[in-house]
Amino acid sequence: MDALISYLVNVISLGGTYALLALGLAVVFSVLGLINFAHGELMTLTGYVLLAGILTGQQFWVAVLIAVLACGLAAVLMEFAAFRPVRNASGATLLMTSFAVSMLLQVLFQNGISARGQAIPVPPWLTTSISIGNSQISKVQVMSITIGILALIALKIFFDRSYWGWAIRAAADDFEVVGLMGIKASRLISFAFLLSGLLAGIAGVLWVVQRGSVDPLMGFKPVLAAFIVAVIGGLGSLTGAVAGGFILSAIEIALQTWLPAGVMPYRDAITYTVVVIILSFFPNGIFGKRDQEKV
């Protein structure tokens, strides 16, 4: 029972972070048809801004807020500087651009800050635990779960109720026709990057607070996970991104918890095998579009 509770807590906390990341990828994918691999570096940037905030004596929550907003702004600038000039180029060009931006940022972090990891001094009250039954749950995880779930609920309301939410969902279906509705394409794209950046920011805060440090290359692993999540859920599907986040997290944590020590080095290989098996049943992802007639 206690093992189950702690398993679920871990799954929900990691899954929520994956879901936020994958949603950030999906939102940009909806408007540009691009998987933005520089999304991971946005998380890293969030980590550094958070660190700077804490080191300059800001209240923890103020530092978090600044870090998330800075990440949103950085995403908008990234689109403006890197993707807008190649907007009408092929998908391959866009993808290359995203790799280039990703590596450029990594080098900037390495040379401008430090190649080594920096510890994030989380406030002491966050390092304690609460107990449910006999299991201990760290407050970091409580925070992670709470923020993750609140963010997902807020997004659900945004996508269902707001004009820009409809516009982004519509763009996933048919970007050109969104233009016919009188919506300015470049504004919609900027908006999508802003949203994507804010999501990367929230996920970034949760990520660095959980691992306790930030380093220049740390964005790669989560963005790869988010990419897999998006593929499991169905590229471009928002529901799929959330479902995929929890599925991948459930697989990873299960293996991490119950895999015998001898097989542990194969953990990621086994994870991907399970993912491939899932995809063989759902070639377009679980919530992916079935191949529709193109008109």
Next chain:
Amino acid sequence: MSDTLLTTTGLAVSYGAVKAVRGSDLEVKEGEVVALLGPNGAGKSSTLRAIVGLIKYQGSVTFAGEDLTGAPTERIVSMGISMVPEGRRLFPQLTVRENLLLGAPRKAKIDALFDELLEKLPILRERLNQQAGTLSGGEQQQVALARALMSKPRLLLIDEPSLGLAPTIVDAVYQILADLRKTGLAMVIVEQEVMRVLKFADRAYAMTTGQIALQGRAEDLLASNEIKKVYLGGA
């Protein structure tokens, strides 16, 4: 002429080496219904897509006295041109209500318009919360029309309203178009069902291989043999 709404002058569209439209001059007057005819690949859709700024073109487009040449689509829509694209192209994952509301400018007061449209197209009221992709073809065409009307256009461009619809449904669609005409809305209708649209339109243009081969009053074209030649590749 003061009552001219839309003019295109020397409108030309190419896709790489393919010249889809080779310099067409069209005119639509206030409240007029104009048919745009021609065989497959004649350049009808390209003409409409150029007018709303979805593709690059040469030549010029004037609307309501303003030069809209090369203007971005959002400006053209806000000036009062709206289009129902070929194949309708609803947002299939969105509900009917969301499709319609996206058609209106973001901050527009649309309650009255929304109610009026649902009054005209009562089927939609029952379907408001249904995903648009799950509607029948006829219902989708109605949503597509309603969505295009949400921006309160003065000119509606409709690409193949009868595409893939059963004859009785086509009747219903044309009945809706007839009601719209009474409100003074000008229309350009691209249509494969030549006889049907010629009976409905005031004037018509017929294109072949990117050029206007024939133009005139719809009833004159209906009476003459010329239009058949266009479709047989003659003219």
